[in-house]
Amino acid sequence: MLVVVVLFATVLLRAAIVTTFVYFMLPAKRACPRCGAQLALIHHSLLRWLLPAVEHRWCLDCGWSGVVRVQSRVIRRAARS
Ligand SMILES: [Zn+2]
Numbered sequence: 001m002l003v004v005v006v007l008f009a010t011v012l013l014r015a016a017i018v019t020t021f022v023y024f025m026l027p028a029k030r031a032c033p034r035c036g037a038q039l040a041l042i043h044h045s046l047l048r049w050l051l052p053a054v055e056h057r058w059c060l061d062c063g064w065s066g067v068v069r070v071q072s073r074v075i076r077r078a079a080r081s
Helices: 002-025 045-050 073-080
Strands: 039-042 054-059 065-069
Touching: 045 054
Parallel strands: none
Antiparallel strands: 039 054, 054 065
16 A cells, blocks of 8 residues: 555656646746737636636737746736836
8 A cells, every 4th residue: 555655646746846847838928939929818717717827828910829827926016117
């Protein structure tokens, strides 16, 4: 039984490492990674509920669509001022 718990813990640890790595690979800016234009937010109620740390955005200029990190409140305040 101990072997199963240890193996399950290593699987969970690997999943956490991969999730963290993928999260930090996502673009954090509100600018398109292809052309640099502003991105429009696409609301997904299920995505917001399941993964509140990411949001789906779409570029109106070049058509790029993808998932980006949600900016923290501190960064948003600094960008406004
Ligand atoms: Zn673009």
